[in-house]
Amino acid sequence: MIMYYLKWPLLFIACFILQTSFIPSLAVFGVKPDLLMIILFFFSIRYGVMPGLLMGFMLGLTQDLYTPALLGQNALTKTIVGACIGLFNEKVMRTDPFVKSIILFVMFLVNDAFFMLVLVLKNNAHFSILAPELIIKTVPRALYSVLLAALFYVWEFFPKHSGRNY
Amino acid sequence: MHWIIRFIVYHRNLTWLAVTVCLCLMMLTSNTTRQSRISRALTFTVFYPFQFYVSQTARIKNIFAENRKLKEEIAAQSVTISLLKEAALETGRLEALLQLENDITYDLSVARVVAREPAYISRSVVITVGTDNDVMPFMPAINSRGVVGKVIQSTRHMALVQLLIDPSNRTGVLIQRTREVGILETENGDDFFIRCRTHADVNPGDTVVTSGLGGVYPKGLTVGVISKIRENHDPLFKKVVVDLSVDFNRLEEVFVMRVHSQWSSFRAEIDSLERAR
Numbered sequence: 001m002i003m004y005y006l007k008w009p010l011l012f013i014a015c016f017i018l019q020t021s022f023i024p025s026l027a028v029f030g031v032k033p034d035l036l037m038i039i040l041f042f043f044s045i046r047y048g049v050m051p052g053l054l055m056g057f058m059l060g061l062t063q064d065l066y067t068p069a070l071l072g073q074n075a076l077t078k079t080i081v082g083a084c085i086g087l088f089n090e091k092v093m094r095t096d097p098f099v100k101s102i103i104l105f106v107m108f109l110v111n112d113a114f115f116m117l118v119l120v121l122k123n124n125a126h127f128s129i130l131a132p133e134l135i136i137k138t139v140p141r142a143l144y145s146v147l148l149a150a151l152f153y154v155w156e157f158f159p160k161h162s163g164r165n166y
Numbered sequence: 167m168h169w170i171i172r173f174i175v176y177h178r179n180l181t182w183l184a185v186t187v188c189l190c191l192m193m194l195t196s197n198t199t200r201q202s203r204i205s206r207a208l209t210f211t212v213f214y215p216f217q218f219y220v221s222q223t224a225r226i227k228n229i230f231a232e233n234r235k236l237k238e239e240i241a242a243q244s245v246t247i248s249l250l251k252e253a254a255l256e257t258g259r260l261e262a263l264l265q266l267e268n269d270i271t272y273d274l275s276v277a278r279v280v281a282r283e284p285a286y287i288s289r290s291v292v293i294t295v296g297t298d299n300d301v302m303p304f305m306p307a308i309n310s311r312g313v314v315g316k317v318i319q320s321t322r323h324m325a326l327v328q329l330l331i332d333p334s335n336r337t338g339v340l341i342q343r344t345r346e347v348g349i350l351e352t353e354n355g356d357d358f359f360i361r362c363r364t365h366a367d368v369n370p371g372d373t374v375v376t377s378g379l380g381g382v383y384p385k386g387l388t389v390g391v392i393s394k395i396r397e398n399h400d401p402l403f404k405k406v407v408v409d410l411s412v413d414f415n416r417l418e419e420v421f422v423m424r425v426h427s428q429w430s431s432f433r434a435e436i437d438s439l440e441r442a443r
Contacts, residue, residue, distance in 0.1 A: 020281035030415040036284060049179040057186045066283035066290055072193030074285055079186045118194065123333050125353035133354055
């Protein structure tokens with residue numbers, strides 16, 4: 001029973017530690033997958049809007065503790081993304097893994113768009129940098145992360161089907 | 167009153183979203199210096215032991231390639247060292263002639279990077295030296311290629327380094343060939359530029375070094391190389407694009423220069439200003 005409640009917080013802490021220490025060594029041409037977004041996606045899509053946005057807020061706030069200047073930046077983006085993913089709650093609508101991958105990809109764009117928007121507003125930079133940033137940085141990162149997330153589905157999908165064959 | 171409660175009950179998700187977004191905006195707009203300092207210290211205490219051991223495991227993977235690369239680098243460095251020794255002797259002779267005195271004395275502390283900011287842009291890293299190694303805030307961090315950033319917070323066994331790629335960071339630099347002074351800026355943590363006078367003599371390929379004017383970095387540390395010059399409609403200034411020497415995606419070790427910045431003597435005054443803000 002205790003493990004039922006502790007499962008997700010422990011998973012988040014583990015992912016956070018991996019993201020800060022191990023994941024940078026998986027970088028391909030400087031592109032790193034975002035484990036925190038993946039885990040937030042799985043959580044929000046399973047539990048819905050409110051748990052999604054609260055977990056997004058907590059996760060973003062923890063990320064912000066590493067930021068030298070802007071406290072609240074990641075909290076804001078992750079809250080919005082957590083709530084958005086929660087709209088596609090599995091209990092409300094059934095979606096296949098392919099559609100989920102597209103949702104995750106779009107959520108990366110949403111996350112980074114808000115992140116850059118705050119950065120632009122805070123630093124009085126020009127808005128024209130937003131679109132190139134999203135194309136050059138976010139798209140490769142999102143694709144890499146979606147690929148990693150797809151592995152979870154493969155892992156979940158195969159044992160069930162091999163089980164039916166026996 | 168009832169309709170407010172009914173609204174909150176019926177639109178719980180919307181209410182929570184509004185509350186959390188408002189909280190985030192409050193944090194973004196408020197003075198968070200002290201608040202973030204405390205919360206960072208808490209995070210370090212909770213996460214640091216785990217991060218240290220996980221990063222140790224990740225290092226094993228690269229150890230053979232790193233060894234081979236280091237051997238190659240040592241060979242190249244030994245040639246450079248012999249050339250530099252010659253140059254140092256020459257400089258010493260010239261300084262003695264000019265009766266110049268080198269006013270910067272420092273030691274280097276080697277530190278490993280154990281954690282990076284897990285965000286869209288990694289603006290800070292956590293390193294394995296702290297106040298026990300005499301590492302204090304405002305000390306510059308460098309590696310073999312050039313300036314990495316500056317220490318902004320240190321605890322007993324670790325320190326937080328704000329990287330040069332942080333868009334909120336401004337670094338005083340000068341162009342080595344022409345001694346043109348400027349400020350290194352970035353809007354996205356990726357493209358770096360200096361605003362120079364329109365008629366300033368700058369060319370692609372010129373080396374950019376720290377100017378020593380900011381009070382944190384000693385003069386002459388390599389920052390990068392000018393890659394191109396953007397002409398714009400501004401009659402006074404032109405944008406000089408700089409490629410940084412340090413590869414911030416492959417940051418594994420840094421050296422903290424234990425040099426006391428010019429700010430350290432004003433520390434009490436800075437703290438009182440921060441409190442008053």
